[in-house]
Amino acid sequence: xxxxxxxxxxxxxxxxxxxxxxxxxxxxxxxxxxxxxxxxxxxxxxxxxxxxxxxxxxxxxxxxxxxxxxxxxxxxxxxxxxxxxxxxxxxxxxxxxxxxxxxxxxxxxxxxxxxxxxxxxxxxxxxxxxxxxxxxxxxxxxxxxxxxxxxxxxxxxxxxxxxxxxxxxxxxxxxxxxxxxxxxxxxxxxxxxxxxxxxxxxxxxxxxxxxxxxxxxxxxxxxxxxxxxxxxxxxxxxxxxxxxxxxxxxxxxxxxxxxxxxxxxxxxxxxxxxxxxxxxxxxxxxxxxxxxxxxxxxxx
Numbered sequence: 633x634x635x636x637x638x639x640x641x642x643x644x645x646x647x648x649x650x651x652x653x654x655x656x657x658x659x660x661x662x663x664x665x666x667x668x669x670x671x672x673x674x675x676x677x678x679x680x681x682x683x684x685x686x687x688x689x690x691x692x693x694x695x696x697x698x699x700x701x702x703x704x705x706x707x708x709x710x711x712x713x714x715x716x717x718x719x720x721x722x723x724x725x726x727x728x729x730x731x732x733x734x735x736x737x738x739x740x741x742x743x744x745x746x747x748x749x750x751x752x753x754x755x756x757x758x759x760x761x762x763x764x765x766x767x768x769x770x771x772x773x774x775x776x777x778x779x780x781x782x783x784x785x786x787x788x789x790x791x792x793x794x795x796x797x798x799x800x801x802x803x804x805x806x807x808x809x810x811x812x813x814x815x816x817x818x819x820x821x822x823x824x825x826x827x828x829x830x831x832x833x834x835x836x837x838x839x840x841x842x843x844x845x846x847x848x849x850x851x852x853x854x855x856x857x858x859x860x861x862x863x864x865x866x867x868x869x870x871x872x873x874x875x876x877x878x879x880x881x882x883x884x885x886x887x888x889x890x891x892x893x894x895x896x897x898x899x900x901x902x903x904x905x906x907x908x909x910x911x912x913x914x915x916x917x918x919x920x921x922x923x924x925x926x927x928x929x930x931x932x
Contacts, residue, residue, distance in 0.1 A: 660788035664764035667786055667861040668740045671720075672691035674860065675743040677701025684781065685723060685736050685811075689905075690896050697810060697891070698727050698779065701919045704888050705776050706804035711756075712776040717797065718762075718783030722748040728779065729755050736775070740764050765789070767796040775800050784871050785864040794876055798883040803924045807885065810917040812871040814892050817914045824912040827894075831904040873916060878922050889919040 645923050671678075678685050705712060712733050716724045719737035721744060728735045729752065737748045745759040747911040760770070764787065771930040778797040784790040817824070856866065864870050877887065896905055 637735075654860075660765070663788045663861070664740065664861060667764065668742075670859075670861045671739075671741040672743040675721065675741055675747055678744075684895060687896060687898045689809075689902070693893065693896075694724075694781070694810070695727050695730075697917050697919075698724070698808065699731055700889060701777060701779070701806050701808040702731050702733070704759070704806050704919060704921055706921065707776045707802045708804065709776045713774070714777040714779055715770070715775050715797075715800065717767075717778055717780045717793070718786065719748055720744050724749050724779050724781050725752060725757060728777075729757065736760050736770070737773075738762050738767075766792070767800055772799050773805075774804045776802055776805045777808060778805075779808040779812070783857050784809070784812055785862050788863060790864060790871060791879055794879055795883070798880055798885060798922070801885075801922050803884075803922050804887070805922050807880065807920045807922075808917075809876065809920075811895075811915060812873075813914060814916045815873065816892075818867050818870055820859075821912055821914075823908070824914055827904070827908040827912055831900040831908070833899050833901060845923060873918065884923050885920040886923055887918060888921045889917075891917045893917065904920070 638926065674681065683867070714728045714733040714735050716722075716728060717884065718736055719725050719739045720741075722737060725735050725737045725748060733756075733899075735752075735755075735757040736759075737752075737757055739745055740762045742761065745761060748757070748759055778801050779799065780793075787793045789890045794807070794809075801807055823840065858865065893915055894905065894909055894913050895915040896902075
């Protein structure tokens, strides 16, 4: 099935005049705009820049995780429909298509969506332009899986995004959240720190990228500046898994799978990585299943 015309996100928040009068909403809008601009600019080089994602070790682990999530679905849907929330260049979309899903690939970046349409032309995939705040335009309980990988830390209101994922997930459907640090990562683990010292190779390519010098200069004046608009990537502002679990439990979801793992990066020495497996972790994957939540009546 060829991609259908792209859907434009419908705002379901307050009208613009009210939103922009609220300083936190104005800051959120600014963060979204920056995120869109940056990712439109880096989209064509995104895969090459992210060796922590696009390597055989991580891709194999991710494929297994998504297959596990598929096998935990209890909707009875045929074919199964999945939302790749924050699809980027189509990393999860590719795996989901291989697993037999019809896919809705959603992102704030117009260029990313163009890349996905080009890469998967003729596949059962449609694209959807996100507004960075909600999933307005996607009907409630219309999807068998919502898959979110390495995305939540880019979203100003990440708990709001999780709540929206719950809204569009069918009873028996699953929410797959992956590739965000654990609490142990933030508080520090001596074994993990020793692992990084032993495993990390010098990444000479970063010295050849002029943009890295620009970003380093900007960080002199703004220590929280990040190259790609990351937001929740600091010890005092990061993804809190306990809050996600609490939010989803209140919407009738329960944890059906969880894995803390040691993320493999292309700049790591693989022999060192293998030696430390099972001794330390830094990243988490969780799968939640909707055990019968109705948007109108709550948990049933």
